[in-house]
Amino acid sequence: VTSFTRLTPATSPTNANTLTFLATFSADVTGVGTEDFAVTGTTATVTAVTPVTGSTYQVTVSGGNLANLDGTVGLDLAAAPSITATAGGAALVVAEPATDETYSLDNTAPGAPSAPDLAAGSDSGASNTDNITNDTTPTLTGTAEANATVSVISSADGLLGTVVANGAGAWSFTPVTALTEGAHSMTTTATDAAGNVGAASSALVITIDTTAPGAPIRPILVGASDTGSSQTDKITSDTTPQFLGSAENNSVVTVTSSIDGVLGTAPANVAGNFSFTSPALTEGTHTITYTAVDAAGNIGAVSPGLVVTIDTIAPAAPSTPDLLAASDTGSSDTDNLTSDNTPTLSGTAEAFATVSVTSSGDGILGAATADGAGVWSFTPVTALSDGAHSITATATDVAGNTSPASAGLSITIDTTAPAAPTTPALNPASDTGASNTDNITGDDTPTRTGSADVNAVVTVTSSIAGVLGTATSNGVGDFVFTSPALADGAHTITYTVVDTAGNTSAASSGLVVTIDTSAAAPSTPDLAAASDTGASDSDDITADNTPTLTGTAEANATITVFGAFIGNPAALLGTATADGAGAWTFTTSLLADGMHVLTATATDLAGNISAASAGLTVTVDTAAPGAPGDLDLATASDTGISDSDDITAVNTPTITGTAEADAVIALTSNVDGAAGTTTADGAGNWSITTSALSENFHTLTATATDIAGNESPASAGLAVTVDLTAPVLANLNGDGTFVENGAAVRIDIDVDVTDAALDSLNDYAGAGLVVARNGGANAEDVFSFIPTGGVTLVGNNLQAGGNTFAIFTQAGGTLTIAFTSDATPATSALVDAVLQGFAYSNTSEAPPAGVTLDYAFTDVAGNSATGTPQAVVTITQVNDAPVLTDANTISAFVENGTPVQILPAATVSDVELDALNNGAGNYAGA
Template identity: 35%
Template sequence: AGVWNLTATATDAAGNTSAASEIRSFTIDTTAPAAPVIDTVYDGTGPITGNLSSGQITDEARPVISGTREANTAIRLYDNGTLLAEIPADNSNSWRYTPDASLATGNHVITVIAVDAAGNASPVSDSVNFVVDTTPPLTPVITSVSDDQAPGLGTIANGQNTNDPTPTFSGTAEAGATITLYENGTVIGTTTAQPDGAWSVATSTLASGTHVITAVATDAAGNSSPNSTAFTLTVDTTAPQTPILTSVVDDVAGGVTGNLANGQITNDNRPTLNGTAEAGSVISIYDGNTLLGVTSANAGGAWSFTPTTGLNDGTRTLTVTATDPAGNVSPATSGFTIVVDTLAPTVPLITSIVDDVPNNTGAIGNGQSTNDTQPTLNGTAEANSAVSIFDNGALVATVNANASGNWSWTPTSALGQGSHAYSVSAADAAGNVSAASPSTTIIVDTIAPGAPGNLVINATGNRVTGTAEAGSTVTITSETGVVLGTATADGTGSFTATLTPAQTNGQPLLAFAQDKAGNTGIAAGFTAPDTRVPEAPIITNVVDDVGIYTGAIANGQVTNDAQPTLNGTAQAGATVSIYNNGALLGTTTANASGNWSFTPTGNLTEGSHAFTATATNAN
């Protein structure tokens, strides 16, 4: 090796040597140049540009390959062992190559060697490999868009409103592809598809309004897919106005029906709420913090809601919110309070029915008679409840129990004769009605019984028998009203009364009956036996009423009247026996004044007639 300067001479056969030739110089070089280096493989195409790392995939089919070499060496570039190009030598230490034609799709292992002017070849450089991929990935698919902004959580339909300014897009694409979300050419989100192709990414914050969003998949080589089908959504983060609760309606009979006032008691545990709100908004009805249910405002903004399950008894505070299609929630309405009471009051009681009409006054027993056509009913019930009073099943009055639960009622008009079965029920302020009380029956009777009859007093004057209205009380009195005895007529009307003291002087007596209702009938008079010996009767005159000479006949006088009338006096009520010449002629009875009169029923015979009289008292 080294520089060689050569000349030549010619020597003929005779041994003569010519002059030397011109000097010819050359260098002998048998030393191979150093191995060149591949510094970079540059991708300048598509969304992914820059220097490729060894093994990288690229969509660049004509990458720029560059490196360093020994000056004045030519570079031979090999692709998968096949000479791809030869780069002439120059005096620089760098080299650069861009393929004239696109490289084939697939793996490319690039190596280079340097060849010096002597033709010495360097060792092969370290290889650089990359994969050319110019096939775009499949178009990605947006499978769902979700809203995670309360309260409208869940899937957003294409074209729907949302209150989530950063909704999450999910879909499928080529495994490992970079997914880029675009809106009008602006990137609003990127992510990488998982090995199974699934991807999910939240957008950057979107302004209020309508957004048309597409997804593009870019593979590792930088090839981009066509745009996905556009997904349209409208971001709305403005809450609707507070809805208006216009009425809460009770439609359960009893108590208040119709519109309830704030704070009112109701027996309707499923009242209907009505109101207005933003058209199309979802109306949420709350009892305190508990959601009762939802309904929707119609195109005119009107809404109505009835709970499907009854509210619990007690104070219920109802509020309403409106949620627009984007999921924005309005402020809640002011609380509307109702007091739900579905518990019927305890059964009220009739504690007494009072008769204040003589003769039987005071409490009337169940089934008892009374002569009071306006008796007073008293009882107890739930405090301040409305007590309904029924007579034989018909409502006749309603009164209010006081704060202590007591109530009282007197009919304003006279009750009819007969049986009156009273019962009561109580209605509380909510309109709940109790069960009916047990009935209490009274019998109104204002008809006085008749006078006792068939009165018989025994000879000793201490017992009176007779008949009167069955069940009535018979009272025996003197003429002056002194009670001598009482008895109760049995079921057949018969009675026996014992008199104290015994009446044996022929006194006038009275008997009257009082029925169970206290009505007193007219009295019947009768006379006590008279056990006294009566005084002798007196014949005061004998009267002739026949012929010319009439009038009193003097003792011993002659008369033409064969049936003269004898008059006299005796003990009142006594039986007067008239004798003619000692023979009984007939009898008569002295009246209450003691006067008596007798006329023979047949003609007296001609002759003298001596009249006498005796008296026998009634007993």
């Protein structure tokens, strides 16, 4: 072996898990295998040998502790290799090669670098240690393992690049590519010569900020620094005012004046707010602006300007105040004598100054603001005291500088009113009507008198018409006043007196004078509901011939009532007096039957007579209607065999009749009382479906009450029987046995029937019975009658004592019995005899073993026996002899001749045998 050299990896140290050596022999060899090599410095083994050329082989070492080994790994020949030379087959001479390379294994990662640091030269802005900068390629420094490769990583931009630490481990890195704007968490990792990567360093958070801050808001002058009348006009006498503002948080704001230049700086807090108190400003108008420099050193735009005026010069004294003419009450508007204790004062001062108005008697009264021309006007809120006042004014300009006081204005306040005049009095000659003292008059220009202070001016006022005029009292205070024309109505007349200062006395007590020049027509009279008899209390048709009328008119008027009988002129019926609300009531004298037109007029307290009211037509009707007639039980309500016998099973039957047209009909039962009401139609016809009637014999009568309320006599009675009880068939079971082809037998010998209503009458006339085979009538069934209990059947007539009381009909297998009301009543005993005398027979040659017969018994009211009454007849069947027909037909026979048929046309029949085999017959055994 001439050499063992490193092949993969080619360098050392390394942390590779697989090592490949290149073994070079001095000649071509064969038989080279893994067992021919030994590995030193590790527990790893030779896992593969691969020839490269005849004299070179790759020897792969892996496994063992390579993955975590720190040390030197070498390759040797085994103690007894089996390698031979290709040429000649000589064995390999074991000797260490002249070149024997090894691998230095390093699997220990370097320690984490120190946290990166932003170089002070890259940390722009007010602070070089706040890690906020506008440098987008900032220089970072730190320490790591000596000679390690340091990777610099940004949380925002990823891997920025690498740098190699020097022999002392120090490193410095400036990125080539600019970092993005925003916050970056900067970390580093160290990779040693073997390729082991250490843990990441602690992070350094830096902020890249290249955006200039926004312009601050317009400066704000603090209200306390804005002296004068307004804290918002930016005019002040404060030469060191305080300003507020808002800018980017933590920025530094520079405050500048257009006159005095830079005034200073103020730091914005974390919310961006700041406050700045100015050094002394010169007199004049300043434009104040802000600029902001953020923490990264970016300079923002200038804010909008705030114009502030510094004014420290006091204004001149205002002009002497003047009392406004409108506030100078009384006979003169220039004498400064007034009853207005909140008078309006005016004057001039510096434009926009605040004028303070002061009274020598009441002190400061208040303030007003002069307009752009310096004119001001002031009305005190608090009333001035009565007496003399010297009024002065001072002016405070908009910056708060105050002038000297003006010259004084002398005014006198007089608010004491004169005494009220006496109550007005209406001259008796002007008080028309029944009374000349009731102050109700038809004179619309009445004369009034009164008294007041001597030579006073008296104002006369109406509550409706307002001021009527004035009068002047004479030397003793008396005066007379004739009114202009007044409108109708109640006027409250009062007097007032005005003194020289303009004070108006209290109004006198009022005199209520009613001017009434016309009377309103009353309302149409109305017939009182209590007098409007009959079904309606509002149809003005009544049986009351002294009816009461009501209505409305002018309060307290006299009402005159007139009546006009149809075809006659109106006549006076009487008078009534309306109450204070105008309501009146009047009961007439006796009125004749017929139509009356009633009207009313009203005479008011002033003597005016109204027009007549509209007429009320009242019909007086005291004649009772005739009794109702033609009472009848409606056909649909008359149940049973007859719809005209007035016997019914309906307990709410309909009754019809006739009466006076539109009359109210009342139907009454002699048993149950009131049975119902209705109204006859225009032709007088009526119909009532009664309330539930009891089971009984009823006599129904009707009365008619006409629309005026007059009641007729009762009608003739209608006898109606209400029968709700069904008949009951008892002891019905079937007693007879019929023998085929034998005599008829009675069906049931002890059956009977009960019906409460018919039994009480002992007459079943109108009742009926139907008998037929259960499941449907069968024509084989034949019904007859065997005389029983004195009852015989003559033709179709069931008779007792020779008189018919029932009809017997049987056809097609159905029996029908109809009890009649002939000369002999169908008593309970006769009906039971009929039921017990029924006989039955069957015409069939092959009858059933028995038949069930259904009984349907219905009483005269139509009530049917409950349940399904039935009787069973037993039938004894007889075996009939066969019948041979054509037996007499015999053919002639010749001696020694051909045989002949004895009975060529004969037939045989047997009722029982023919019925066998489903009707096909079966003669087996015959």
